[in-house]
Structure formats: C-alpha cells, structure tokens
Amino acid sequence: MTQEAEGQDVTENVEANNNKLVIRLVVICLGMFGFAYALVPLYEVFCEVTGLNGRMDLTAGGRVRVEDVAELDNITIDTSRTITVEFVADAAPGLNWRLEPETTRVTVHPGEMKLVNFYAENLSGKDIVARAVPSISPGHGAGYFKKTQCFCFDEMSLAAGQKEEMPVVFHLTEDFPKDIRTVTLAYKAFDITDKVKVIEPANDVSDSGETGDTVAQVAW
Template sequence: MSLNRLVTRLLLLTAVMFAFGFALVPIYDVMCRAFGINGKTGGQYEGSQVSDPSRAVRVQFMSTNAGDMSWEFHATADQIQVNPGAVNQMVFVARNPTSKPMSAQAVPSITPAEAAAYFHKTECFCFTQQVLQPGERIEMPVRFIVDRDLPGSVKHLTLAYTLFDITARHPPVAPAATQAAR
C-alpha cells in the first residue's frame, strides 16, 4: 500500500469519526425520547384529554441541588394524587441565600423511565433560566398532564428536578432599577 493511499484512508476515517461525533447528540436525544431512557419527559404537550376520574396516580416531587448550587429549592408538597388526563399544578420555591446574583437552570427527570413518555409538562420553570438577586425568593409553577394512556401497572411517578448553578456561563443581568442608579 502506498503512503498516499494510507494517508487518504486515514484522513477519510478521521472525517467520518468527526462527523459521527456530531451526530451522536441528536441520535441520543431521539433514542432517549423514543424509549423513555434517562427520564426524558414527553416535553410540552399541546393536546387535550378528558380526565379519567376512575383512576388515580400518585406523583411524588423531589428537588435537589447540584454540588455547587447553594439555593434553597423545594416543592410546596411532597406528593399529590392526580387523575390521568387532568391538568395539574405544583409550585416549586427557590431562594438565593447568597450575597450575589445567581443564574440557575433546572433539569427534570421522571421515574419510572417507562412512564416518562406519558408525562407532559405544559408549563415549567425548567424551560427557562432563573435569575435571583441576593435574598430573592421565587415561586415557580409546573403544570402537567399524566396521559390517559399511561400503562395501568404504573401507579406512582416521581418528578425530580436538579438545580444547577450556571452563573459562570450565563452571568445574571442586574435589575433595571440598579442599572438606572448607576
């Protein structure tokens, strides 16, 4: 094999590997949503359903902070009973106890994983970044529907949020009143 053919094949292999690396992220997301892997939820839900009052599902709420996050963060209740097809709401509370403005992003997950495709958030604080000034407290609602097609064997879901400090990547903007005073 000539040196030119070897170099050409190695360059072609490098280009294919590089392209495959970029394709992995969208492939992973599609696979997670299709199979309910890693607690990916069904996302925003635009449909409408009729509530099934003959069936109740317990939805438990958990909230944790990533290692470097210092905010106080919790749901206003540990769990609620819901009827599949009904619109439900839970409020989460966050407070920045530090002396500096901070930005945060919440990442949700659903367990059991098989139920993730049947959990639809219609409104969620996890869709946007949250910015809190020192000592500021905020109530953040999440509205959701547990799909009527949820398998009958699933009687309990857990909606868990992990709150991450993203201040270094997305510095908070000072409030308008503070900027005007400068």
C-alpha cells in the first residue's frame, strides 16, 4: 500500500515500519467490526441477567425449566402480599389478527398459580404463522414472573378465519420484588409466515401414516 512519497528518499526501514503499523491498525478495525456483531449476544446475556427491557428468558419467555417443575409442588403461597397482574396483547402492524386477554387484570399472591385465557382470531383470508413476544413491566420483575404454560413458547399457526383459545399458566415467585404492586405482562404478536420454512413430509415413504400435516421449522 505504501508508495514512495514524491521528492523524498523513503528508506526501506520507514516503509517496513509503515506497513507493520498499517497492518496492526487494520486488524483493530476488523476487530471492532466484529465487536459490533459481538454486541448482539452480549446484549442478550445482559438483558437476561438484568431483566432490561422487561425481556424474560429470551428462548423460553419465562418458562419454568423442566428440572424445576417438581419444585412447584413445594411452593408456599405468601398471602401477606397481593399483586395486581395486568394483561395486554395485540397484533403488530402487518398482522391481521385479533389478540386479546379474557380479562385485563387479576390479583395473585406470590407463589399462587393462576390460569388466564387469551383469544386469537385470524381475521385475514389466509393461513398465518405468528409469534407472540412477551414483555414484563417494570423490567426488574421479569425474572420473577414464571410460566408453566404459554402460547408464546411456540409459534401460533391459525388458518384463515380460525379462532383459538390459548391458556397461560403463571405464578410469581415468593421472592418477587417487594416494591412492585402492579406488574404488566404484554404480548405483541408478529407475522412470521415468511420466516418459517414449511417442510412438506408428503411422498416420504418412511413417514408412517400421517400426511398432510406440515412441520413448521423456524428458520432463524
């Protein structure tokens, strides 16, 4: 890259030094480009640890882990505290669905299991796959909001005009932050039909019996 500058005796020594420094600086540049991408997973980890943005465990949406299910029987209910839980759900622009909770608020004690139904209806004329992304507000309560059942764990697939009732079973852990009296669980549903790869198992002889069912596989 370095060229002899006009009207000057560039010693080979200077040129070698220049090249060495240029290479180092270019490596820093490439490293920083990589760092921009590294911020993506770093941010996810950071959000999960702090509950930033009210994001729950990103992969499972606050789902109780399988190994913890047994402990749910031993849970004690703290009747000294009553928390109001509010529900909000709607479809993002571009998704012609109706999505709403059966009730906008319930009261629970920490440790108490509660079931709330949500309703989804595909108002459009075509089959749509959607995904609901949960969010908890205030954010620092997100880590204490646990769900054993939720439509947000998987993608929702509704045929044109189809209606569906979808239960959410949740509880607040006993150590739920003392300063929160009201917590809001919000769902936003997004159209992911284009992002879902549909694999047709038809014509596959080894596949016993069931045909026509499509297996949806998320592409990202």
